[in-house]
Each structure stands twice: as structure tokens, then as C-alpha cells.
Amino acid sequence: MSTTDPMRTNGERLWSRLMDMAQVAPTAAGGSNRQALSDDDAAGRALFASWAEAAGCELSTDGVGNLFARRPGRNPDAAPLMMGSHLDTQPTGGRFDGVYGVLAGLEVVETLNDNGIETDSPVEVAVWTNEEGSRFSRSMMGSGVWAGVMELEEVRSITDEKGITVGEELDRLDWAGPLEFGRPVGHYLELHIEQGPILEGSATEIGVVTGVQGLRWFTIKLEGFPAHAGPTPMDGRKDPSRALAEILSAIYSVAGDQAPWARATTAQFRSVPVSPNTVPESITFSLDLRHPDREVLDGMEQAVRDAIAAACETHQIGFSIALDNDSAPITFDGDCVASVQQSVDALGYSHERMVSGAGHDACYVAKLAPTSMIFIPCADGLSHNEAESIEPDEATRGADVLLGAALRLLHV
Amino acid sequence: MSTTDPMRTNGERLWSRLMDMAQVAPTAAGGSNRQALSDDDAAGRALFASWAEAAGCELSTDGVGNLFARRPGRNPDAAPLMMGSHLDTQPTGGRFDGVYGVLAGLEVVETLNDNGIETDSPVEVAVWTNEEGSRFSRSMMGSGVWAGVMELEEVRSITDEKGITVGEELDRLDWAGPLEFGRPVGHYLELHIEQGPILEGSATEIGVVTGVQGLRWFTIKLEGFPAHAGPTPMDGRKDPSRALAEILSAIYSVAGDQAPWARATTAQFRSVPVSPNTVPESITFSLDLRHPDREVLDGMEQAVRDAIAAACETHQIGFSIALDNDSAPITFDGDCVASVQQSVDALGYSHERMVSGAGHDACYVAKLAPTSMIFIPCADGLSHNEAESIEPDEATRGADVLLGAALRLLHV
Numbered sequence: 001m002s003t004t005d006p007m008r009t010n011g012e013r014l015w016s017r018l019m020d021m022a023q024v025a026p027t028a029a030g031g032s033n034r035q036a037l038s039d040d041d042a043a044g045r046a047l048f049a050s051w052a053e054a055a056g057c058e059l060s061t062d063g064v065g066n067l068f069a070r071r072p073g074r075n076p077d078a079a080p081l082m083m084g085s086h087l088d089t090q091p092t093g094g095r096f097d098g099v100y101g102v103l104a105g106l107e108v109v110e111t112l113n114d115n116g117i118e119t120d121s122p123v124e125v126a127v128w129t130n131e132e133g134s135r136f137s138r139s140m141m142g143s144g145v146w147a148g149v150m151e152l153e154e155v156r157s158i159t160d161e162k163g164i165t166v167g168e169e170l171d172r173l174d175w176a177g178p179l180e181f182g183r184p185v186g187h188y189l190e191l192h193i194e195q196g197p198i199l200e201g202s203a204t205e206i207g208v209v210t211g212v213q214g215l216r217w218f219t220i221k222l223e224g225f226p227a228h229a230g231p232t233p234m235d236g237r238k239d240p241s242r243a244l245a246e247i248l249s250a251i252y253s254v255a256g257d258q259a260p261w262a263r264a265t266t267a268q269f270r271s272v273p274v275s276p277n278t279v280p281e282s283i284t285f286s287l288d289l290r291h292p293d294r295e296v297l298d299g300m301e302q303a304v305r306d307a308i309a310a311a312c313e314t315h316q317i318g319f320s321i322a323l324d325n326d327s328a329p330i331t332f333d334g335d336c337v338a339s340v341q342q343s344v345d346a347l348g349y350s351h352e353r354m355v356s357g358a359g360h361d362a363c364y365v366a367k368l369a370p371t372s373m374i375f376i377p378c379a380d381g382l383s384h385n386e387a388e389s390i391e392p393d394e395a396t397r398g399a400d401v402l403l404g405a406a407l408r409l410l411h412v
Numbered sequence: 413m414s415t416t417d418p419m420r421t422n423g424e425r426l427w428s429r430l431m432d433m434a435q436v437a438p439t440a441a442g443g444s445n446r447q448a449l450s451d452d453d454a455a456g457r458a459l460f461a462s463w464a465e466a467a468g469c470e471l472s473t474d475g476v477g478n479l480f481a482r483r484p485g486r487n488p489d490a491a492p493l494m495m496g497s498h499l500d501t502q503p504t505g506g507r508f509d510g511v512y513g514v515l516a517g518l519e520v521v522e523t524l525n526d527n528g529i530e531t532d533s534p535v536e537v538a539v540w541t542n543e544e545g546s547r548f549s550r551s552m553m554g555s556g557v558w559a560g561v562m563e564l565e566e567v568r569s570i571t572d573e574k575g576i577t578v579g580e581e582l583d584r585l586d587w588a589g590p591l592e593f594g595r596p597v598g599h600y601l602e603l604h605i606e607q608g609p610i611l612e613g614s615a616t617e618i619g620v621v622t623g624v625q626g627l628r629w630f631t632i633k634l635e636g637f638p639a640h641a642g643p644t645p646m647d648g649r650k651d652p653s654r655a656l657a658e659i660l661s662a663i664y665s666v667a668g669d670q671a672p673w674a675r676a677t678t679a680q681f682r683s684v685p686v687s688p689n690t691v692p693e694s695i696t697f698s699l700d701l702r703h704p705d706r707e708v709l710d711g712m713e714q715a716v717r718d719a720i721a722a723a724c725e726t727h728q729i730g731f732s733i734a735l736d737n738d739s740a741p742i743t744f745d746g747d748c749v750a751s752v753q754q755s756v757d758a759l760g761y762s763h764e765r766m767v768s769g770a771g772h773d774a775c776y777v778a779k780l781a782p783t784s785m786i787f788i789p790c791a792d793g794l795s796h797n798e799a800e801s802i803e804p805d806e807a808t809r810g811a812d813v814l815l816g817a818a819l820r821l822l823h824v
Contacts, residue, residue, distance in 0.1 A: 359642070
């Protein structure tokens with residue numbers, strides 16, 4: 001195909017399907033509530049399946065319920081080009097997070113149909129099980145098991161608040177199928193809303209996602225000595241609040257030094273005792289540090305550790321720092337990124353090369369298959385929120401870019 | 413009597429009684445657990461009552477169970493000189509907090525007996541009900557009702573964790589008696605361990621307490637905007653953690669500016685959502701501000717309010733400040749303080765004039781009667797702790813000062 005006349009998706013059809021899917025378990029505030037492995041999640045997948053079957057796809061699942069809609073290629077043994085995301089939502093989730101990537105993948109398949117295009121490799125649309133991790137507390141569960149990062153048996157035993165296991169729900173819904181985990185995939189492309197404000201802020205149409213930020217989660221505990229708020233002079237205290245002030249300042253300074261990609265988030269603050277008139281015995285909080293470059297992230301971590309040690313020495317405070325999560329930065333596949341870039345260039349959409357700050361199924365798929373992502377803006381950067389919003393034109397542009405990248409990777 | 417030869421208490425008897433009382437509901441770690449209105453509290457009071465009756469005192473109670481042991485004077489209509497404190501303890505309390513003031517009062521009575529001294533006014537030892545407020549959550553309850561600060565009926569309806577009311581326990585223990593609340597008291601003296609490190613730090617034997625710090629409790633809520641820790645750039649956040657860092661620094665700076673008597677304590681930190689990868693929607697914490705001078709306290713409060721407003725404007729954070737408790741500074745009665753001072757001078761003990769940072773029954777009694785307090789050091793300033801500790805010599809010195817002050821106020 002010519003780069004001067006790129007093929008386009010049917011934006012009206014895509015938007016209509018997004019709106020139809022939003023009718024499955026809608027929330028009063030205009031969002032969606034299809035929590036993983038619920039009847040609502042199943043209803044969403046059934047709707048998708050009906051469309052995919054109508055588009056000539058073969059449906060099959062693997063042991064953790066990941067659903068694959070396959071448009072056959074000329075060579076049934078060739079590794080498929082895969083596109084996808086997830087259909088499950090947060091309890092008060094939006095209409096586009098995940099859903100958009102799945103339905104845009106289907107839109108690419110239908111555009112291939114509309115244009116009578118045969119491909120050598122099969123084309124698949126993946127619906128990964130339980131990306132959100134809200135009902136069953138392990139996010140990106142389906143892609144994690146698929147990529148061998150999680151064990152199926154371990155995942156099946158995870159319970160929701162009512163004590164129901166993933167395994168029980170997989171059996172009840174009859175979602176588990178024979179497809180093997182980690183089978184060969186030629187390339188994987190995931191189109192997603194940005195879930196951040198960068199593209200909107202710069203009025204940019206497409207994010208060409210080159211990788212995913214490395215992430216480290218810490219639990220930091222500052223240990224003082226409880227003392228009566230009245231009789232104890234200020235200079236005789238071992239008050240973790242005083243160390244906290246300096247540590248928070250240092251953390252935000254460290255993040256500022258590595259702008260624009262560094263992220264530092266402190267949260268989950270709690271202190272004991274729960275008494276207004278006792279110097280806290282301890283204050284605990286979480287720190288989420290992110291950067292796309294491992295060496296920079298190492299430096300940020302060390303700077304934070306040094307600042308904690310210094311503040312605690314000044315105020316005679318004990319401390320502990322636990323590393324709860326360490327997710328290495330991901331650099332996406334060069335061919336995938338290049339195909340996305342060429343697709344954007346051919347379409348003439350404004351774009352920005354960027355890293356994803358959030359985790360996606362693509363992070364796990366990338367462990368086994370050449371992978372990259374495409375972002376479109378979302379209103380106010382809002383996500384995991386019923387007010388999550390995109391415009392039809394934005395949705396169409398992203399699907400067009402996905403189509404162009406797919407065609408390039410399929411050598412059409 | 414001559415100031416060159418002051419009368420002394422019997423320190424061995426006092427110490428022996430302190431140790432005997434510590435045998436009532438002792439804890440494994442060497443403290444006491446006589447929570448208010450429990451059988452253990454009643455056992456402690458019964459032991460005191462047996463000693464007081466043996467010393468010739470008449471016992472009576474008022475409607476909230478405050479117990480008064482009265483050594484008659486020549487003039488039965490004269491307002492009594494009163495000494496006292498409380499016998500109830502924290503669940504893991506020490507052996508001296510409150511107990512020392514009660515038993516030293518009894519020791520003064522016995523020293524008057526030993527020396528055959530008759531007084532014009534009666535001398536009373538008060539045991540105030542539920543000073544600690546740990547089982548029934550209202551501290552200084554007995555003195556509060558006595559002074560008219562709290563309503564008896566309201567107090568009787570307060571429940572413990574098991575749903576048992578103060579009223580039920582008062583009835584069960586048969587503690588309520590006919591004495592009227594707020595009856596005339598000539599002078600009230602309360603001897604107490606310091607519950608802070610000042611006297612120990614300066615190796616001073618006696619604290620001449622001239623008043624009680626004013627205290628204000630605030631709940632401060634910083635309201636940001638929840639955003640994903642990954643995709644959201646640092647400069648696009650409304651992150652209450654950043655405001656918190658500046659506010660805490662400012663609070664401790666304000667307290668430092670009003671050293672040595674200013675106190676600032678931040679505690680009860682909590683944040684929502686409880687998620688490590690979301691910029692907090694809100695962070696809440698408590699602030700306890702204290703100073704003995706109302707105008708200084710006003711200035712401290714205003715400086716903190718200004719700092720909160722400034723930090724929240726910088727970081728585009730909403731905030732609210734609730735005043736939960738406002739206890740005005742107390743200046744003790746000049747005659748009482750002078751009598752304590754003269755007593756210390758006559759005894760030649762090292763001393764320091766100071767304000768109490770903590771609340772005591774004396775705070776409420778002072779609303780109706782001329783009042784002051786005497787402090788002795790305690791090890792490491794520890795209190796509300798089973799490791800609370802004083803030396804026999806320290807206990808004797810405090811009782812001697814109490815005796816001397818009482819004799820002066822009794823015009824003996």
C-alpha cells in the first residue's frame with residue numbers, strides 16, 4: 001500500500017460498538033462496572049464474541065480464560081499478529097480503559113474484511129482476563145499467566161471479598177480452554193487511552209509509546225518514641241513527623257531533578273498511636289518511584305535512601321525501607337515502534353514519543369513477543385473513573401494508527 | 413513554725429504505701445492496671461479507705477463517686493484544705509501517676525496526726541473518679557463533674573468497649589454518695605510526677621507549678637486530586653503530600669520560635685485512597701498546639717493557619733481546619749503557688765518554676781477553688797507506661813513540700 005493514501009478504519013462502527021459495550025453493566029454516573037470474572041464481565045465478553053464471530057473469527061481460550069478471536073491467515077502455522085487489551089473494568093470504571101484496545105483490534109479485523117485483504121499470518125484480537133485486579137487482587141492476571149510471570153494454580157486460588165476464588169469463577173463461567181500459554185506471537189500491539197494528561201496538555205493526537213517506566217514500591221516506616229504532647233519539650237522528642245517533613249521534601253526534590261519522566265508518589269500514610277496528644281511512635285507511608293531508565297531509577301532510589309537516613313539521624317529516628325515491588329523499565333520492540341511511527345507519519349497525525357507510566361497487559365506480553373503500544377488522549381487525563389472520556393475522532397485516529405502499524409507488520 | 417526547721421513527712425511510710433498500692437492489680441511488666449470503675453479500681457480505693465479510716469478520717473462520696481477522706485478541723489463549717497489526685501490508671505499504667513498525689517495527701521494527714529497538730533479548717537484528701545479516661549473516654553471525669561464542666565447525667569451514660577455505662581458501674585460499686593458538687597474548698601494542692609523530662613534533665617528536685625498550658629487540638633485535612641502515580645506528570649498533580657511537607661516544616665518552625673514552652677505535635681496521619689499508586693485524594697492529621705500564654709498561643713495558631721493556606725495555594729490543594737478542643741491556659745492561685753514556693757525555700761530543695769503541659773484534676777478544681785500543683789521528677793519523663801519510675805527520696809521531697817505548703821495555707 002502507498003504511504004500517501006493510508007487505509008482507514010470505520011470510526012462510526014468503532015464508536016457505535018464502544019457505546020454498545022458501555023450498555024453492559026453501566027453505572028449511574030456514566031461509567032462501567034464489569035469486574036473481572038463476574039456475570040457482567042461475561043456479558044461484555046459475550047457481546048464482543050458475537051461481533052467477532054460475525055466478523056468470521058474463530059474464538060478460543062486458554063486456561064486462565066484469556067479469549068482470542070482469530071482471523072485466519074493463509075499460513076495457519078504462522079505466528080499471529082495480535083492486538084488487544086481487556087474488557088473488565090474497575091468497580092467505578094470508565095468506558096474506554098481496555099475496552100478501546102479490544103474493540104479497535106476488532107475494528108482492524110473488520111477493516112481487513114471490508115477491504116478484502118488476506119494476510120499470510122493470522123490476526124488475533126486478545127481479551128486478557130482480569131487486567132484491573134480490583135475484584136481479584138492481582139492486576140494483569142491473564143497476561144501474567146500467559147507470559148509465565150504468574151502460576152495458574154496460584155492465580156486460581158486468589159479470592160475476592162466474598163471468598164470466591166478465580167478458579168471457581170473460571171469453572172462456573174466455563175472460560176478455561178485448551179490454548180497453550182506463551183505460544184508464539186509475531187507481534188503484539190496494544191492501543192490504549194493514555195490515562196494521563198500529557199497528550200491532551202500538548203494537544204497531541206497520538207502517543208507513540210516506546211516503553212514502560214520502571215517502577216519500585218517501597219514501604220517506609222519511621223520509628224520515633226511516643227511521648228506526651230504536653231510535658232515533653234520539643235528538643236527532647238524523637239518525633240517521626242519532623243523526619244517526615246524533610247523526607248517528603250527530599251523525595252519531591254529528587255523527582256524534580258529528573259523531570260519530566262521521573263515520578264514520585266507518597267501515599268498510604270498512617271501513624272500509631274491514634275492519639276492526638278502523643279508524639280507518634282511510628283509513621284508509615286508508601287513511596288512509588290518511576291523512571292524509564294534503570295540507572296536513573298537506581299540513582300533516585302539511592303538519593304531517597306540517603307535523604308531518609310540523613311533526616312532520621314538528625315531527628316534520632318529509626319527507620320526501615322521495604323521494597324514491595326520492583327518492575328524493571330521496558331523498552332518496546334524496535335520494529336513495532338517503527339511500524340507505529342510510520343503509520344502515524346503516513347496519517348499525518350500529530351504525535352509524541354512517550355513512555356507509559358502505567359502497567360498494561362503489553363508489559364507481560366512483551367516478555368515473550370515483540371510488542372509496542374499506542375496512546376490516544378483522554379479528557380483531563382482521567383481514568384479509573386466513571387468520568388473517563390474520549391472523543392469519537394480521537395478514537396478513530398488511534399484505530400487508524402493501529403491499522404497502519406498492523407498492515408506494516410503483516411507486510412500487506 | 414520556724415522556716416529554719418520545717419516539718420517532714422514519713423518517707424518510709426509513704427513509700428511503703430505506694431508499694432502496697434502497686435500490689436493491687438499489678439501488671440507483669442511492673443506497672444498497674446486499675447481502670448476506672450473496675451473491681452481493681454474499687455480494690456485500690458478500698459485499700460486507701462482502710463488507711464484513711466485508720467488515720468481517723470471520715471469518708472464520703474459525691475454523685476460521680478469522687479471520694480473524700482476528711483480529717484476534721486476545729487471549725488466544721490470552714491472550707492477544707494484539700495489535697496488529692498486519682499487512683500485509677502491506664503491499662504498499662506505506672507505505679508505513681510495520680511497514686512502519688514493521693515497517698516502523699518494521706519501522708520500529710522498522718523504527719524499532722526503524728527505531730528498532734530489541730531487545724532481550724534478540715535483537711536481532706538480527694539480521690540477523683542476516672543482521671544485517665546481510658547476505659548470511659550472522658551478524662552478528668554470526676555473533677556469535671558465536680559467543677560460543673562460536665563453534666564452528671566451525660567457522664568453516667570458514657571459506655572466502655574463492652575457497652576457498660578459509668579452509671580451502671582457507679583451503682584454496682586455503690587460509689588455515688590450525697591456530697592454536693594462544687595462545695596467550698598479553701599485551697600487545693602495536687603502533687604504529681606512531672607510526666608515529662610524537664611526536672612530530671614536539669615537535676616531539679618521540685619517543680620513549682622504556676623499554671624497549665626493552654627491547648628488547642630485541630631484536625632487538618634488536605635484535599636488533593638487522586639491521579640495515577642505513573643502517567644500523571646509531577647507538575648500536573650494536586651498532591652497533598654507536597655503541601656504536607658511544607659506545613660509540617662512550618663509547624664515545627666512556629667513551635668521553635670516560641671521555645672521553650674511552646675509544644676506542637678502532629679499525629680493521627682491517614683490518607684485515602686489506601687493505594688500505593690494513586691496520588692492521595694486527601695491526607696488528614698491532627699495538630700496539638702500548646703503554650704501557657706493565650707496571646708502567644710493565638711499567634712502560633714495564626715502562623716500555622718497562614719502556613720497551611722500558603723502551602724495549599726502553592727500546590728493547588730484544598731484544606732479544612734477543625735478546632736476539636738480549646739482548653740485555655742490556667743494561671744494557678746497566687747497564694748497557693750507562694751505557699752509551695754515558701755515550702756520549697758524552707759526545705760532548701762532545688763526547684764524550678766514551670767507550667768504543666770498535661771491536664772490534671774487540678775485544672776478543673778481550679779475553676780472553683782484556689783489551686784496549685786507540685787511536680788517531682790520521674791525517670792526519663794516516662795508516664796502512661798509500666799516503666800514509670802521515681803525514687804523514694806524524690807517521693808519524700810515532694811511530700812515534704814506538700815506538707816509545708818499545706819501548713820502555710822492552714823496557718824499552722
